[in-house]
Amino acid sequence: MSKRIIETSFWTDEKVIDNYSPEDKYFMLYLLTNPKTTAIGIYPLPIKIIAFDIGYSKESVLTLIERFDKTYKNIVYDAKTQEIAVLNSLKYTISKGGKPVEDMINRELNAVKNSDLIESVYKNMLDWWSISDRKFDELIKSSFEKEISKRKEAKEKNANTNVNADANANTDSVDDSYHDSLKPHNSNNYCTFNYSNESYNESYSESPNESSNEKTDFQNLIELYQANFGIVKPILYDDLKADLKDYGLELIIEAVKRAVKRQREYAYAQGILKSWNRSGIKTLEQAKAEEVSFQNKSQNNQNKFQQQKPVKKAPNWSNPSYKNKTTAEDLRKLEELRQESLSKLSADKN
Template sequence: MAKYRQVHIEFWQDGFVLELTPEEKYFYLYLMTNSKTTQCGIYELPKRIMETETGYNRETVDKLINRFTEYGKIIYHEPTREIMLVNWIKFNWISSPKVVSLINKELKQVKNKHFIKLFIDKCLEYGYRIDNLSIPYADDIQQKNEKSGHDKGSIPYQYSTDRPSIDLGGEVEEEREREVEREQEREGEVEEEREPATSSTDAIVFYQNNFGLIKPYISEEMLYWIEDLGDEMVIEAMRRSLDRNKPSWGYAKSIIQSWSNKGIKTIEQAKAEEVEFQNQQAAKKPNYQNKSNEVVPDWFKERKQKNNTPKQEVDPEEWEDTEQLLKKYSRKAGGDS
C-alpha cells in the first residue's frame, strides 16, 4: 500500500464539502487517505478497522457510512467488507501504462462483481480509455447485461480504442506516475523483507491446538490481523494469553489491538514494550526492606527493654505498710486543708 495519498487544496472549496459537518469532513478525508485505499478507488475496509483508526464507535461508523451512501459518494458491501469511492477515478485517473497495470492488478482482487461493473460504467461516463484494462468477471457481466436486455451480444465496456482520455496536464500526470513507481518499489521491498517464517494458516492451527475448535468469525478476524501485523505477531499474542492464564481469542485480540494502536509491528518491538511494562509495574511496588537491616534508635531499644521487663511480685507485708503510710498521709493532708 502507498504510504500517502494526495488531496487537492480545492477539496476545501468544493461545494459538497463546504456543506459537510466537521465530523463528516474528517470521515470523508479518512475514506480517501487511509492505508487501504487503492488507485481504482475500490478496496476492502472492515468496520473494525474504521473504528480503530478513526476513534469512532460502531454506531457512528454505521451512521457515517449510511450518510455518505445517501450522498451518492460511496457504496459499502457488507458481505465482502469492500467500499467503492464512486467518483474516485474522476479525479485520480492516469492513463500511464504503469498506472493502468496497477489498476489491473487491483481489479483482480475486487470480490464484489457489481463494483467492477460500476467502475467500467464510470470510466465510460468520464471518457476514459478502457481497452487496456483486463476486466475480471467479463463473462458474468456480459450474461447479466444480456438478461437485462442491455447491449445484447456485447459487453458494454468493449469500445473502440480511440475513446478520448482526460488530459490532466503533463506535470500532474508525471508526478502521479512517479508516485505509482514509488508505491510499486515499496511493495517489492516489503515482499523481499517479509518472508514469513510461517504461513497464514499456522495461527489458526496454533489456535486449534491450544484453544479448541475455531469458529468462522474468529478465523476471519484472525486473517485480517495476520494481513495487518503478520502471522508471528498473532501467534505471539495467543502465547501471551496462555502464559497469563487467560486462554481466549478475546484477550489475545486485545493485545493485538494494543500493538496496532501503538504502532508495534514486529516481535522485537512487542518484546521491548513488554519489558518496559514490567519495569513500570516493578517501580510501582513498595520497596520493603528486610527488618533485620533496619536501623533502630537507642531510645527505642531502651523503652522496649523497659516495657518488656517482667513485673516483680509485691510482698504482702510491705504492701500493708505502704497502705498505712498512704492513709496517714491522706488524713494529714485533709487536716491541713
C-alpha cells in the first residue's frame, strides 16, 4: 500500500487560509492523497472516479474543477487524456531527496501523456524553487527541465520526419488538404476543462427527450445552490431536479434570495415555494405582487393597532407643579398640628 506524506505547511499556506472553504480544503487534500496521485502531481483522474471517491455528484465535481482551474488557478485538467495537474503539489508531497526519489520523479514524468501539463507545473513551481532552502528541489527542477527538453527534441524530430516524407511523396496526389494537414488542430496540445466538453456534459435527466434548455437551467440551479449553500450532496440531487420541474428556475431564484436574506438554508426556500404553490402562485410577477400585498397588509395592521391603543393619562407626579402643591398642603397640615400641640401645652399648664 502506497503512502502519501503531506507537509503541514498546507494548513498555513496564505492562499488556503484566505480563500478555501471547508469543501475546497477537502477537495485539495483529495487531489494530493487519492490512490491515483503521484509525487509530481500529474496523473490520470476521470471525473466519474472523483465523484465516486469523495461522494459528490458529477456536477459538483465539475464545479470544483472549474473553480480550482479558473479562480484559484492551481490545477489544469485535460479532458482529452483525463489527466489532472495539481500545480502546487510538489510544495507539499516530497519531504526528502535522494536517488530513489529522483528515479521516481523521472518515471512519473515519463508516464505523463500531455507534455503541456509538465510545462504548466514547471512554470508554476519556478518561483518556489528559487526561494526553497531544500537541496533536493534543485534536483526536481533539473528532472523537469530534462524531460521538457527531451520531449521538445522528440517533437521536432518527428515534425522534420513528417515534412521529409511529405516532400518525397508523389506531388500529383497532393491537393489542398495537404496544406491543411500541416496546420495544428489546436495551438495548445491539451484542452483545459470546459463544461461544454461532450465527455462530461452528461444529461441531467433520465428522460432522453429532455431539452437543452432544461439542462442549462439545471446547471444554473446547481451553481445557484453552491454559491449560496455549499456543495450539493448527492442526496439532494433528485430534490433539486424535482423543484426545477415543479416551480421553474425563476421562482426558485426568488425563493433563494429570500432565504439568503433571512440567513436560512435551502429548506426555507423550499417552504416558500410550497406556500406559493398552495396559493396558486406560478410566476415571478405573481410572487412579487404577493410580497407587496403582504407588506401593505402588515403595515395597515400595524397602523390600526397603534390607533386603537388607549392613551394612558400621565400620573400626577409627572406634572411639574404637582410637587409644589403637595408641599403646600403638607405645610398647612403641619401648621395645624403645631397649633393644636401649642394649645394642648397651654391648657396643660393652666
